[in-house]
Amino acid sequence: xxxxxxxxxxxxxxxxxxxxxxxxxxxxxxxxxxxxxxxxxxxxxxxxxxxxxxxxxxxxxxxxxxxxxxxxxxxxxxxxxxxxxxxxxxxxxxxxxxxxxxxxxxxxxxxxxxxxxxxxxxxxxxxxxxxxxxxxxxxxxxxxxxxxxxxxxxxxxxxxxxxxxxxxxxxxxxxxxxxxxxxxxxxxxxxxxxxxxxxxxxxxxxxxxxxxxxxxxxxxxxxxxxxxxxxxxxxxxxxxxxxxxxxxxx
Amino acid sequence: xxxxxxxxxxxxxxxxxxxxxxxxxxxxxxxxxxxxxxxxxxxxxxxxxxxxxxxxxxxxxxxxxxxxxxxxxxxxxxxxxxxxxxxxxxxxxxxxxxxxxxxxxxxxxxxxxxxxxxxxxxxxxxxxxxxxxxxxxxxxxxxxxxxxxxxxxxxxxxxxxxxxxxxxxxxxxxxxxxxxxxxxxxxxxxxxxxxxxxxxxxxxxxxxxxxxxxxxxxxxxxxxxxxxxxxxxxxxxxxxxxxxxxxxxxxxxxxxxxxxxxxxxxxxxxxxxxxxxxxxxxxxxxxxxxxxxxxxxxxxxxxxxxxxxxxxxxxxxxxxxxxxxxxxxxxxxxxxxxxxxxxxxxxxxxxxxxxxxxxxxxxxxxxxxxxxxxxxxxxxxxxxxxxxxxxxxxxxxxxxxxxxxxxxxxxxxxxxxxxxxxxxxxxxxxxxxxxxxxxxxxxxxxxxxxxxxxxxxxxxxxxxxxxxxxxxxxxxxxxxx
Numbered sequence: 001x002x003x004x005x006x007x008x009x010x011x012x013x014x015x016x017x018x019x020x021x022x023x024x025x026x027x028x029x030x031x032x033x034x035x036x037x038x039x040x041x042x043x044x045x046x047x048x049x050x051x052x053x054x055x056x057x058x059x060x061x062x063x064x065x066x067x068x069x070x071x072x073x074x075x076x077x078x079x080x081x082x083x084x085x086x087x088x089x090x091x092x093x094x095x096x097x098x099x100x101x102x103x104x105x106x107x108x109x110x111x112x113x114x115x116x117x118x119x120x121x122x123x124x125x126x127x128x129x130x131x132x133x134x135x136x137x138x139x140x141x142x143x144x145x146x147x148x149x150x151x152x153x154x155x156x157x158x159x160x161x162x163x164x165x166x167x168x169x170x171x172x173x174x175x176x177x178x179x180x181x182x183x184x185x186x187x188x189x190x191x192x193x194x195x196x197x198x199x200x201x202x203x204x205x206x207x208x209x210x211x212x213x214x215x216x217x218x219x220x221x222x223x224x225x226x227x228x229x230x231x232x233x234x235x236x237x238x239x240x241x242x243x244x245x246x247x248x249x250x
Numbered sequence: 251x252x253x254x255x256x257x258x259x260x261x262x263x264x265x266x267x268x269x270x271x272x273x274x275x276x277x278x279x280x281x282x283x284x285x286x287x288x289x290x291x292x293x294x295x296x297x298x299x300x301x302x303x304x305x306x307x308x309x310x311x312x313x314x315x316x317x318x319x320x321x322x323x324x325x326x327x328x329x330x331x332x333x334x335x336x337x338x339x340x341x342x343x344x345x346x347x348x349x350x351x352x353x354x355x356x357x358x359x360x361x362x363x364x365x366x367x368x369x370x371x372x373x374x375x376x377x378x379x380x381x382x383x384x385x386x387x388x389x390x391x392x393x394x395x396x397x398x399x400x401x402x403x404x405x406x407x408x409x410x411x412x413x414x415x416x417x418x419x420x421x422x423x424x425x426x427x428x429x430x431x432x433x434x435x436x437x438x439x440x441x442x443x444x445x446x447x448x449x450x451x452x453x454x455x456x457x458x459x460x461x462x463x464x465x466x467x468x469x470x471x472x473x474x475x476x477x478x479x480x481x482x483x484x485x486x487x488x489x490x491x492x493x494x495x496x497x498x499x500x501x502x503x504x505x506x507x508x509x510x511x512x513x514x515x516x517x518x519x520x521x522x523x524x525x526x527x528x529x530x531x532x533x534x535x536x537x538x539x540x541x542x543x544x545x546x547x548x549x550x551x552x553x554x555x556x557x558x559x560x561x562x563x564x565x566x567x568x569x570x571x572x573x574x575x576x577x578x579x580x581x582x583x584x585x586x587x588x589x590x591x592x593x594x595x596x597x598x599x600x601x602x603x604x605x606x607x608x609x610x611x612x613x614x615x616x617x618x619x620x621x622x623x624x625x626x627x628x629x630x631x632x633x634x635x636x637x638x639x640x641x642x643x644x645x646x647x648x649x650x651x652x653x654x655x656x657x658x659x660x661x662x663x664x665x666x667x668x669x670x671x672x673x674x675x676x677x678x679x680x681x682x683x684x685x686x687x688x689x690x691x692x693x694x695x696x697x698x699x700x701x702x703x704x705x706x707x708x709x710x711x712x713x714x715x716x717x718x719x720x721x722x723x724x725x726x727x728x729x730x731x
Binding site: 092 | 677678690702
């Protein structure tokens with residue numbers, strides 16, 4: 001099992017947000033987490049990545065059998081947990097590619113591998129940039145500096161395709177994207193589907209799922225998963241909204 | 251969950267140059283009066299004009315008071331508690347060849363990463379090593395002499411080139427200029443001297459390495475660089491001092507003169523001992539640096555990386571006298587713990603079509619306070635003058651401060667003066683973003699800070715850009731934990 005979340009309770013500033021969430025992600029599986037605003041979707045994403053300010057009051061998270069909660073954010077990243085941010089932050093003056101290379105080398109060092117050769121790195125970068133339809137001038141800019149919303153999201157997926165994580169958690173990567181950008185993002189995600197890698201897609205709308213076929217769709221409401229189904233559940237939600245589920249659960 | 255990555259804790263301290271060299275020194279007792287000045291002057295066998303100038307400075311100094319306008323706080327400096335001359339004991343005075351230098355001194359500079367033996371040295375960089383009050387040795391003098399370049403200690407210049415010294419000393423920073431410059435004019439002991447003749451492009455980087463070693467002493471060095479018409483020179487200074495609980499005074503004066511079409515590039519990597527995390531000890535760095543673009547089409551650029559010192563008070567400035575002359579100031583100042591820095595520049599536009607650029611990057615961490623203080627002055631004569639100023643401050647943590655005091659005096663309506671300023675923080679979001687990509691918290695801070703400073707690091711000579719970057723990383727070590 002890649003990821004095992006059991007009975008997870010999380011509070012933010014003393015307010016309980018997740019109240020007994022359980023989730024299992026096996027190798028090669030794509031899980032979509034859907035739910036109304038404020039249901040705790042982003043909280044789940046942040047807790048998986050180890051963000052401060054989210055207090056785990058009960059429950060466990062295991063990643064490939066290891067206690068994920070005991071690891072620092074950077075250790076999780078090096079072990080292969082990737083978070084695609086909903087709002088990627090700008091880091092002025094820090095070259096986009098420089099950060100990416102530092103990230104890749106941190107991961108390689110962690111696994112006892114030598115640093116990546118600069119030429120080989122640039123080859124991979126160019127190939128993946130083409131896939132994500134990011135121009136070359138984009139490479140030399142500061143991290144997310146002056147990027148449009150869509151460019152920021154594509155940059156997240158671009159980074160993911162280079163870091164090749166074991167588990168990718170994408171937090172509302174589809175929000176704010178036009179249909180063309182959505183397709184590019186989906187293409188990036190699909191290029192990494194290899195039967196081993198796991199995905200957790202946090203999304204508000206089902207339209208992303210038209211391009212990335214999920215194996216499971218979960219509905220998060222009131223801090224717990226209230227319904228699990230397949231792709232058809234997402235279509236139901238699209239047609240009927242969340243009320244019928246949250247009402248039933250309340 | 252504990253918070254190993256909040257910015258709050260990033261405050262550690264590792265000063266790598268804090269050792270003391272155990273060497274016999276001739277140090278005069280603390281105190282300052284005319285006899286001390288006569289002693290220094292006699293020790294250096296100075297011509298009469300110089301002793302007169304020193305005494306004139308001293309008498310003027312007695313009438314002055316310490317400036318109080320800077321945003322700096324420190325207990326009063328006891329000027330009578332300082333020894334004004336300390337020299338490692340050696341066979342005879344005056345300039346020495348490397349064979350005559352005490353092995354302990356060579357070892358000291360080796361430890362500092364500045365090997366003085368020519369074979370071990372950085373290729374293409376000549377060094378003047380100043381230890382306490384005297385210059386220990388100057389390397390590559392012969393090679394430079396072939397190009398006509400004079401590079402020697404100030405004392406040697408006084409002996410060998412008194413006419414040049416007399417013509418230019420105090421011509422940019424007059425002895426009455428300010429309290430600390432006046433003090434320096436009275437008691438300066440050594441420093442570096444450079445003369446680049448007409449049309450010569452200096453074949454190598456020149457550098458001075460200043461080291462304070464003896465306790466209860468001050469260092470008062472004086473540097474004079476003259477670039478004759480159409481010449482070019484790049485010069486770098488580095489500074490370190492032992493780790494001590496007392497505060498030591500460093501009051502230097504640097505004067506640059508660029509004649510018609512000449513260019514001087516002056517870079518500083520200042521890493522005096524900054525004091526400990528509770529603000530005990532550290533160097534008080536009160537320095538006057540000024541360049542005079544005396545001829546048309548000349549250019550002077552200052553690049554500084556200020557990481558050390560308990561207190562930094564310095565404003566490397568340019569007087570743009572010649573038509574079409576250019577002044578530049580690129581600065582990175584880092585203050586951590588209880589360090590204080592009040593630093594900036596003055597650009598004085600007098601000639602026509604004079605241009606100046608000011609790029610200042612201030613980084614504050616811990617409980618440090620930092621101010622940018624700058625003056626852009628455009629005289630009525632400065633037709634077509636332009637200035638661009640950019641002042642960026644980066645705060646790490648919640649207890650530090652950044653302040654900006656930009657002054658502008660524009661007396662020519664045709665001048666174009668631009669000023670941009672930003673203040674930002676290393677946010678938890680930025681830190682977390684980098685860590686989520688696998689970087690440690692410290693690496694993340696280094697990456698973010700270096701990105702912030704990139705514009706300035708680009709200006710440093712290649713040999714020192716890496717050193718500067720590392721210095722910055724060390725200075726902020728532990729600032730995020």
